[in-house]
Amino acid sequence: MLKLALPNKGRLSEDVRSALFDAGLGVRASSDRALVAALGDEFSAIFVRAEDIPEFVADGAADAGITGWDCVEESGRELESLVDLEFGRCRLVVAVPGPKDAAPSLDGLGARPRVATSFPRLAERFFRAQQREVVLVPVSGAAEVAPHLGIADAIVDLVSSGSTLRVNGLVEVATVVESSARLVARPRATLAKEPEKQDAIDELALALSSVVRARGQRYLMANAPREAIEAVREVLPGISGPTVIDVRGAESDLVAVHAVVAQKQVYRTVSRLKALGCQGILVTRIERLVP
Numbered sequence: 001m002l003k004l005a006l007p008n009k010g011r012l013s014e015d016v017r018s019a020l021f022d023a024g025l026g027v028r029a030s031s032d033r034a035l036v037a038a039l040g041d042e043f044s045a046i047f048v049r050a051e052d053i054p055e056f057v058a059d060g061a062a063d064a065g066i067t068g069w070d071c072v073e074e075s076g077r078e079l080e081s082l083v084d085l086e087f088g089r090c091r092l093v094v095a096v097p098g099p100k101d102a103a104p105s106l107d108g109l110g111a112r113p114r115v116a117t118s119f120p121r122l123a124e125r126f127f128r129a130q131q132r133e134v135v136l137v138p139v140s141g142a143a144e145v146a147p148h149l150g151i152a153d154a155i156v157d158l159v160s161s162g163s164t165l166r167v168n169g170l171v172e173v174a175t176v177v178e179s180s181a182r183l184v185a186r187p188r189a190t191l192a193k194e195p196e197k198q199d200a201i202d203e204l205a206l207a208l209s210s211v212v213r214a215r216g217q218r219y220l221m222a223n224a225p226r227e228a229i230e231a232v233r234e235v236l237p238g239i240s241g242p243t244v245i246d247v248r249g250a251e252s253d254l255v256a257v258h259a260v261v262a263q264k265q266v267y268r269t270v271s272r273l274k275a276l277g278c279q280g281i282l283v284t285r286i287e288r289l290v291p
């Protein structure tokens, strides 16, 4: 049975569980704080800190994991990103104190600036590539307060909405890494002798990709007047055009049409279908979309 390392707390943990649930892999744990759980019938899960997941996977304690790409990059371990789950989006940035209109920059930092970060490996790599000498000030969190405390001239930290930086009078001056939650595993070549394991990981990747693809899409069903079907086809391009099904019975001048529609187009599409005389319009969520 394949073992998956999953984040044990926070928003990332909730979003990961929900994506797995949509993929048909519900977590069956003895309690909310259990460290291990069954995941569908195919996997078992271990719940650990997001930062530790790359190590667990790289060392083979888990066969695959889901965590932020920033954690993978910071670990320095060689792992393959198999699926971008498109949540947990953030950027690791360099930020310095100063009002936005003063256009602060890395150049304004002077010689050997002190940089507070809980991402020492990525910060070091970034400044080395820039051929800039810095003094790293390791912190385990809340790097944004370090300049106020006078212990750093700049920070390297994660930014999502940017409000934490703003509140602390810091301005972003460079991006180190773009991150989001990823399904990761050891590089394919290292699993060459374990084809069943690789197949199971590939199946999981396919299932999670189908969940990502389904997000932002809706399934729309409607009864359309037969004579309006060409106009309806234009309104509902769908993935490979709408499915059109005969409706038997009294109202045989109607046909049923089914199509996948982008969520942001649902409002307009429903109005246009109504105008074409469609009835019984039904819009539902899609959990998975396998092309």
Ligand code: AMP
Pocket: 068, 088, 089, 090, 142, 157, 158, 159, 160, 161, 162, 163, 164, 165
């Ligand atoms: P924000 O104010 O939305 O820019 O969020 C910044 C704060 O949230 C910082 O303290 C970050 O360390 C933390 N943060 C934002 N996004 C993430 C993420 N995807 N993973 C972990 N921490 C994050």
